Amino acid sequence: MSDLFSDVFLGALFFGAITAAIPLLLAGLGEQMSEKAGVLNIGIEGMMIAGAYAGFLGAYYSESLWLGFATGAFGGIVVASIMVLLCVRFGLNQIVIGIGLTLGFEGLTALLHHFQFSRTYPRLPAADVTVVPYLSDIPILGPALFKHHLVVYLAVLLVFVLAFVYRRMQLGLNLQAAGDKPAALDVAGVDVVRTRAFAVFTTGALAGLGGAYLANIGAGIFVPFITNGAGFLGIVLAMLARGRPFWVLCGALLFGVCLSLTTALQVAGINIPTDVIQMIPFLAVMAMLIMFGRKSSLPAALGIPYERGAR
Amino acid sequence: MSSETGSATQGQMPLKKPGSAIAHRLVLTIGPILIALILGGLILLALGVDPIKYYGYVIQRGLLSPTGIQQTLTRMAPLLFLAAGLIVAFRAGVWNLGADGQFLLAAVIAAASAPYLADFMPSWLAVIIAFVLSTAIAVIWSLVPALLRAYQGVNEIITTLMMTFLGVSLANVLVKLVFLDPSTTVPQTRTLPVADRLPRLFDTTISSGLIFGLIAIVAVHLMMTRTAFGLKLRIVGANTRAAVHSGLSVPHLTVAVFALSAGLCGMAGAIDILGVQGNVRADWNPAYGLTVIPMVFLARFNGFASIAFVLLLSVLSIGGESAARRLGVPTVFTLLLVAIVLIVLAIAEYIDHRHNQAAKA
Numbered sequence: 228m229s230d231l232f233s234d235v236f237l238g239a240l241f242f243g244a245i246t247a248a249i250p251l252l253l254a255g256l257g258e259q260m261s262e263k264a265g266v267l268n269i270g271i272e273g274m275m276i277a278g279a280y281a282g283f284l285g286a287y288y289s290e291s292l293w294l295g296f297a298t299g300a301f302g303g304i305v306v307a308s309i310m311v312l313l314c315v316r317f318g319l320n321q322i323v324i325g326i327g328l329t330l331g332f333e334g335l336t337a338l339l340h341h342f343q344f345s346r347t348y349p350r351l352p353a354a355d356v357t358v359v360p361y362l363s364d365i366p367i368l369g370p371a372l373f374k375h376h377l378v379v380y381l382a383v384l385l386v387f388v389l390a391f392v393y394r395r396m397q398l399g400l401n402l403q404a405a406g407d408k409p410a411a412l413d414v415a416g417v418d419v420v421r422t423r424a425f426a427v428f429t430t431g432a433l434a435g436l437g438g439a440y441l442a443n444i445g446a447g448i449f450v451p452f453i454t455n456g457a458g459f460l461g462i463v464l465a466m467l468a469r470g471r472p473f474w475v476l477c478g479a480l481l482f483g484v485c486l487s488l489t490t491a492l493q494v495a496g497i498n499i500p501t502d503v504i505q506m507i508p509f510l511a512v513m514a515m516l517i518m519f520g521r522k523s524s525l526p527a528a529l530g531i532p533y534e535r536g537a538r
Numbered sequence: 539m540s541s542e543t544g545s546a547t548q549g550q551m552p553l554k555k556p557g558s559a560i561a562h563r564l565v566l567t568i569g570p571i572l573i574a575l576i577l578g579g580l581i582l583l584a585l586g587v588d589p590i591k592y593y594g595y596v597i598q599r600g601l602l603s604p605t606g607i608q609q610t611l612t613r614m615a616p617l618l619f620l621a622a623g624l625i626v627a628f629r630a631g632v633w634n635l636g637a638d639g640q641f642l643l644a645a646v647i648a649a650a651s652a653p654y655l656a657d658f659m660p661s662w663l664a665v666i667i668a669f670v671l672s673t674a675i676a677v678i679w680s681l682v683p684a685l686l687r688a689y690q691g692v693n694e695i696i697t698t699l700m701m702t703f704l705g706v707s708l709a710n711v712l713v714k715l716v717f718l719d720p721s722t723t724v725p726q727t728r729t730l731p732v733a734d735r736l737p738r739l740f741d742t743t744i745s746s747g748l749i750f751g752l753i754a755i756v757a758v759h760l761m762m763t764r765t766a767f768g769l770k771l772r773i774v775g776a777n778t779r780a781a782v783h784s785g786l787s788v789p790h791l792t793v794a795v796f797a798l799s800a801g802l803c804g805m806a807g808a809i810d811i812l813g814v815q816g817n818v819r820a821d822w823n824p825a826y827g828l829t830v831i832p833m834v835f836l837a838r839f840n841g842f843a844s845i846a847f848v849l850l851l852s853v854l855s856i857g858g859e860s861a862a863r864r865l866g867v868p869t870v871f872t873l874l875l876v877a878i879v880l881i882v883l884a885i886a887e888y889i890d891h892r893h894n895q896a897a898k899a
Contacts, residue, residue, distance in 0.1 A: 269695070309881075319884045322633060322695070323835050327884070330828065331877025335581075337870040342585045451870065459699050466696045502710040509704045513682065516692055525693065 234366070240484070240491040245375060246445050248483025249382050250275070250454075253437030254461025255468065255475040256389060257430035262465050263393070264426035265406035267530040269325025270310050272458030273332035274431045275438035278303040280336040282439025283449035286351055295443050296378060296436055303435020304428055306332055311424045318532030329458070337451030354444045376444055378436075389472040402426055403470075406526030409533040419533045434458060463512055466525070482508045567836070567843075570886045571850075574879040581874070587867055595865060600857025608743045612814060613852040616641070616806040618751030620830040621837075621844040622758040623802030629762050629839050630795040631775030636683065636698030637803040637827030639705025642818075643679055644672035644804030646709045646727065648811040649818040650717035653728040661734035669808045676804020677797045679705060684796030688789035694796075706823055713820045725820035736813040745813035752845065754802060759841025771795060803827065829855075829873065832880040851876065 254271055261268040268274075282299025286292050306328055313319045357380065359373035393399035404412035405422040413419050441457060442449045460482060468474035485508040489501045579589030599606045620637055627634035648668045655664035683697035719728045736746050762768035774781045774791050781788050806826070811818065833851050837843035851872075858872040 267695070313881070313884065313888075317885075317888045319888055323832075323880065323884055326828070326831055327877045327880040330832070330873050331881065334870040334872075334874030334877060338581075338585070338868060338874060341868045341870075456703060459703070463696055463700060466693065500711055500714050502707040502714070506704055506707045506711075509700050509707075512700060513697070513704070516686060516697060517682070 236491060236495055239494065240487050241372060242374075243487030243490060244480065244483040245372060245379060246483075247486040248479040249379055250437035250441040250445065250457050251460050251464060251482050252382055252386070252476055252479035253433045253440065254458055255464030255479055256385060256472060257433030257437070258458075258461045258465035259468060259470065259472065259475055260389070260402065260426045260433075261430040262526060262529060263406050263470055264402045264423045265409060265526050265528040265531065265533070266310075266314060266423055266427055267321050267325070268310065268427065268430055269322055269462070270306060270328030271325075271430065271434045271461055272454060272456070273325075273328035273330075274303040274306040274434035275441070275454045275458045275461075276329075276336050276452070277306045277332045278435025278438030279442040279453050280340065280438075280449055281305075281435065283351070283442040286439075286443045287349060292351075292354055292376070292443055296439050299439025299443075300432040300435045303431040303433070303438065305431075306435075307427050307431020310431070311427045314532065315420055315423045315427060318534055321530050321532075333452055336449075340449060340451055348448045348450055351443055351447045353447070378440060378444075382440075383476065386472045386476045393470070393472070403526075405533075406528055409528050413533075413535060419535075423533070434461070437461070460508075467512065467515065469525075481511065485511070566886055566890055567883070570883040571879055574875065574882045577878050577882070578871070578875045582867065582871075585867075587865060592861060592865055592867060595861050596854060596857030598857070599860035600853035600855075605743075606856060606860070610849070610852040610856045611748050612743065612745045613856055614848050615745055615747030615751040615813060616810040617826055617830055617833075617848045617851060618748075618755045618845065619802050619806035619809060620826055621834050621848055622751075622755040622841070623799045623806065624827075624831060624834045625755075625758055625762065625839050625841060625844065626771070626802065627795055627799035628834060629775050630771040630791070631778070632687070632792065632795045632799065633695045634680070634683075634698050634796065634799045634803075635695055635827075635831070636680065636702045636705070636800070637806075637830070638823065638825050639698075639702035639709075640676040640679055640800045640803040641807040641810075641827055642709040642823055643705050643807070644676040645807030645811045645815075646712050646717065646818050647675045648672040648808040649727040649730070649815070650712070652730045652734070652812060653817075656730065656734050665734065665736065665812050669805070669812060672808040672811075673801050673804045676800045676807070679804075680796045680800030681793075684793045687796070688792040702827075709818070709823075710820055713818055713822075719817070727817045729817040730812065732816065735816060736809070745809075747809040747813035750805075750809060754805065755841045755844060758802070762839075762841075829876055832876050835880060836883055 254275060257274075258268055258271050261271075278299040279302075281302025282295045285298025286295025289295070309328060310324060313324045314321045354376045356374045357377040359380075362373045365373075393403070401412060401417050401422050402425075404415070404417075405419050405426070409419045412422065437457070438454060442453055446453060464475050464478040464482070467478055485504065488507070489504040492499060492504065493501065575593065579593065582589040582592055600610050601607055620641065623637060623640075624634065648671070651671050652664055652668035655667055659667075679701065680698075683692075683694050683701055686692035686697055687694040713727055714725050717727045719726055721728075738744060739746055739748070760768075762772065770781075770786055770791060771794075773784065774786065774788055774795075778788060781791075810824075829851060830848070833847040834844055837847050854872045854875060855869070858867070858869050861867050862869045
């Protein structure tokens with residue numbers, strides 16, 4: 228047992244937890260904004276995989292991780308623009324289009340990858356880390372939490388920025404109104420379609436960024452279907468967080484620890500099938516839903532396209 | 539093309555003949571499929587594959603060659619059950635996205651129980667008991683999201699998705715730890731001998747599961763359209779408040795919908811194992827459920843139309859699997875094609891809807 232809880236093991240566990248949590252955090256924050264504005268974004272998995280592929284290509288050819296993040300976010304925005312056009316502008320069924328986008332971009336990225344790299348999986352060089360002075364000197368936790376790529380800190384910072392936007396800014400109020408009572412927002416002179424489009428575009432950028440992080444830093448390579456449900460986990464996080472960005476962070480860290488435990492235990496030589504550990508976060512969430520599942524935790528107009536003048 | 543658009547505009551006339559309405563529907567359905575096939579062809583062209591050769595090969599191997607068509611028809615069996623399960627749920631306004639988890643768990647239970655039972659009872663009885671058992675497991679698996687939705691109002695999209703992740707992992711755990719076949723090194727369940735599986739139809743290799751699948755989907759269609767119970771479910775789906783006001787017990791009906799839907803998805807898993815696969819290997823997950831969802835949408839939750847779309851999906855996937863080996867186009871192209879069809883069809887519906895509104899105004 229002493230072996231299991233050695234410093235190295237704990238360090239690797241927490242480091243891995245952060246790495247695994249960041250894509251979920253970004254996806255969760257993005258989904259949260261969409262849902263706040265009344266768009267149930269099932270296509271987020273497609274946005275993430277598009278971001279992962281575009282981000283990987285960007286980083287691979289430019290040899291710059293930052294450019295990779297930019298292309299990743301752009302990849303997510305491209306998928307989001309389809310969603311905006313079809314679901315926000317045209318008001319088509321969000322679940323149908325969402326599933327279509329997820330399937331389509333999982334297929335498209337796998338297909339493109341096959342024709343581009345065939346069966347080779349080129350690896351990106353390890354990412355530069357930004358070491359936070361002093362804090363990283365804390366034993367065990369320091370190196371695990373404060374020696375990450377700069378984008379990790381920015382993602383955590385985004386939690387607080389979004390919390391501020393939702394609580395203190397007109398934009399946050401507009402987003403909330405677009406999800407709860409779009410007609411009221413319309414009467415107040417704010418364009419519902421534009422507000423919702425803004426939310427979905429932001430979701431695309433965040434999900435694409437999360438996908439790019441997953442491929443470029445989390446894995447260092449792109450393999451087809453690499454997101455493996457991370458987008459859906461983002462939806463779960465957003466649903467559980469009930470509009471609070473900070474809760475998304477907590478949930479993402481919880482999931483991150485569970486995901487990291489899978490690899491860490493294997494490294495430590497404990498022979499449990501990974502499937503058992505992979506079940507833990509979902510079991511935790513189901514337990515939370517059973518205990519705290521209450522009605523009306525979601526925006527009233529979630530999933531309903533806005534049509535001016537409709538009853 | 540002009541004759542098609544002609545019949546389409548006729549179809550929007552009020553007091554139309556039923557024939558022209560069907561023609562209108564056909565145009566609205568076949569048109570998007572053709573457009574999607576062309577778009578898919580353009581993608582192939584961009585990747586340096588001859589689309590005509592690809593589609594020709596897919597049709598040849600999925601539909602026209604004797605082995606191909608038999609494989610295609612066999613593949614249809616589980617897909618039909620899944621389509622039936624999804625139609626029940628979607629028509630009743632329940633977004634059961636957990637079909638894959640229900641499918642896989644039932645498959646594992648079927649694969650675990652059938653060879654064991656066949657040791658000490660006639661194989662036909664073993665197959666029937668395994669079928670019932672695995673269906674029951676799928677129903678039980680859906681109870682958590684069902685009760686949460688019915689009594690707590692928790693969104694079933696999220697819960698069923700999560701139950702799918704859980705179910706896939708649990709199925710793997712069961713295969714690797716509990717139902718492992720000790721006689722092989724490959725992690726898999728015991729194998730049901732071919733002789734004990736569902737009989738094949740006549741002299742072909744088509745599994746009789748196809749017949750059961752067809753019965754299931756027609757039965758579901760008739761239940762939803764022709765019975766009082768189906769009407770109740772549709773009312774719940776169309777307007778929950780109206781259902782409450784007309785005295786329907788919405789929670790009970792919701793649980794019933796989940797049970798029916800998950801049961802049919804479980805039957806899909808059972809029929810695939812008992813008819814075709816014979817065992818479940820570790821990490822086996824065909825993820826049929828996610829690809830059947832678009833088919834059901836394309837069919838507008840109509841059982842008979844679903845049969846046609848499931849056939850199309852089977853042809854595309856069986857042909858696509860052959861083409862992957864021969865032409866080097868990975869099978870994921872089928873996934874992409876399905877997605878394009880779905881999106882193009884949604885756009886076509888929108889244009890048609892706007893056109894109708896403009897005609898009324």
